[in-house]
Amino acid sequence: MATPSLLLTLSVWLLAGSLLSEATYYRHHRYVPHFYRYREHSANTENLLPEVSNPVAEVSQPDVPTYPEIPEVFHPAPEVIHPVPEAFHPVPEVLHPAPEPYHPPEVFQPVPEASSPVNQSRVFYGIMFDAGSTGTRIHIYKFIQKDPVELPVLDNEMYHAVKPGLSAYKDNPEEGGNTIRQLLKIAKKTVPEDEWKRTPVVLKATAGLRLLPEDKAHSLLKEVREVFSESPFFMPNSSVSIMNGTNEGVLAWVTVNFLTGHLYSNTRKTVGILDLGGGSTQITFLPKSKKTVQSAPFSYIARFNLFNNTYQLYTHSYLGNGLYAARLATLGALGADGLDWKVFTSSCLPKKFREDVTFGGTTYKVSGIPDGYAGYKLCYYEVMKVIKGIVLQPYEVKGSSVFYAFSYYFDRAVESGLIDGSRGGAIEVRDFKKRAKEVCNKMTKYRAISPFLCMDMTYITCLLKEGFGFKDNTVLQLAKKVNNVETSWALGATFDYFRNLNIH
Known part of the structure; x- marks a missing residue:
């Protein structure tokens, strides 16, 4: 009987040793539940996997043998590296709209509806009117906010123009207001109805109204405000105003450098802009030389903040040196009296040409010189009087910087066959x-x-060479659009409205 008792004692001892070994295994190899094993990273987890400090032990089934699981070796998902955007991004990013004090928060930072997905894209719009001397243009921008923590992108632009400009209605403001109503109809068709009340509408007038007597310009702006107040769109404070020439140049520079990708690249390499309107012309660029800043008049240097960078630009707007105003100045008609009977002549015009010309709501009698001479040299001498001593030459434009030239620079180059209009x-x-x-x-x-093509082309040549002082080999990039968006100050002005660039 001793032998069976010894065998029983030995069996109990071996069983206890086995259980002790298994318990030791589990202490050193914590079980990881299936839910926390390998999974993709997300922006919110920041590559941190949650730990389970006290996993719940599984309940073993009776009569079912249990075996210690071999722990899986799991690795975090490889980090997804997004490619760095190229300097010339096909879809330019747009400033994150930070509302100004007079903007209601719901316009640019709406609270997502309860039924909307958290990551649903937010679409919003901005309407900018460019009231120029020769026409009024509407720019309707569509922006997409894909992520609350990222910058929105400019999706597209709707553009339309009517002629003549508001200044032509200086004696009939109501009719000028009707041209704005006409363009607002396009805006109502472009912007979804449920976005109307949240879409700001802004009009900025340029040289056409700057050249008018103050009371005439005020009457036109008052009429536009009344038209805006009748519309279903959001009308912020100061939504109708005359923009000063400095802002016109700076905001055009912002538009072009934004669309070409230079503003969000780290190179600080930018392009200059040359804008030739009907009533005024602007030159704006980022100086490379301190001497350019030091030698320029104080009012020719503008500073503003954008993308956490401070820019110091050389910029100036020459009122009265736009293409149409320069035509009249060359003829000696701008500001002249006796318009009912005087005929203004020029050797820049065909000898047999005679016509009434209207600019800014005023009509002038214009003609060539029937018995005189005409041609480039005589014309150059005439337009020189409009430029020499008026337009300053910045210190460094004789260098090799690239300038974008648009508006009438582009139009006349197309008409004369220098470039392809498309x-x-x-x-x-x-x-x-x-x-x-x-x-x-x-x-x-x-x-x-155009009977004025000789005068216009000569004026442009003289303005570039004798006025701004460009070398013959200075490169001009002529463009009407960049990335399918109009090259004008309008997009930059929309940024200014959203962000307040604090130009000074």
Whole structure:
């Protein structure tokens, strides 16, 4: 009987040793529940996997043998590296809209509806009117906010224009207001109805109204305010105003450098802009030389903050040196009296040309010189009087910086055959001079295009060379649009409205 008792004692001892070994295994190899094993990273987890400090032991089933599981070796998901956007991004990013004090928060930072998904994209719009001297244009921008913590993107632009400009209605403001109503109809068709009350509408007038007597300009702006107040769109404070020339140049620079990708690249390499309107012309660029800043008049240097960078630009707007105003100045008609009977002549015009010309609501009698001479040299001498001593030459524009030129620079280059109107293109200053000579010496050939083409091309040549001081080989990139968005100050002005660039 001793032998069976010894065997029983030995069996109990071996069983206890087995259980002790298994318990030791589990202490050193914590079980990881299936839910916490390998999974993709997200922006919110920041590569941190949650731990379970006290896992609940599984309940073993009776009569079912249990075996210690071999722990899985799991690795965190590889971090997703997003490619750095190229300098020339096909879809430009737009400033995160920070509402100004007079903007209701719901316009730009709406609270998501309860039924909306957390990551649903938010679409919003901005309407900017450009009331220029020769026409009124509407720019309707659509923005998409894909993530609350990221910058929105500019999705597209709807653009339309009517002629003449508001200044032509200086004696009939109500009719000028009707042109705004006409453009607002386009806005109502473009912007979804449920976004109307949250979409700001802003009008900024430029040289056309700056050239008018103050009371005439005030009457036009008052009429526009009344039209805006009748519309279903959001009308912020100061939504109708005359923009000063400095802001016009700076905001055009912001638009072009934003669309070309220079503002959000780290190179600080930018392009200059040349804007030739009907009543005024602007030059704006980022100086590379301290001497440019030191030698410039104080009012020619503007500073503002954008993308956490402070920019100091050389910029100036020359009122009265836009293309149409310069035509009248060349003729000696701008500001003249006796318009009912005086005829203003120029050797820049075809000899047999005679016509009434209207600018800013005033009509002038204009003609060539029937018994005189016409041609490039005489024309150049005439337009020089409008530029010499008026337009200053910045210190460093004789360098090799690239300038974007648009508005009437682009239009006249297309009309004279310098560039293709559908694509634009890069030319040199000397190309304007060469084509101006051809046009002026063959006025009859080009008269069908425009009897003013010789005068306009000569004026542009003289403005670039004698005025701003560009070299013959300075490259001008002529463009009407960049990334399918109009090259004007309007987009920059929309940024200014959203962000308040604090230009000074």
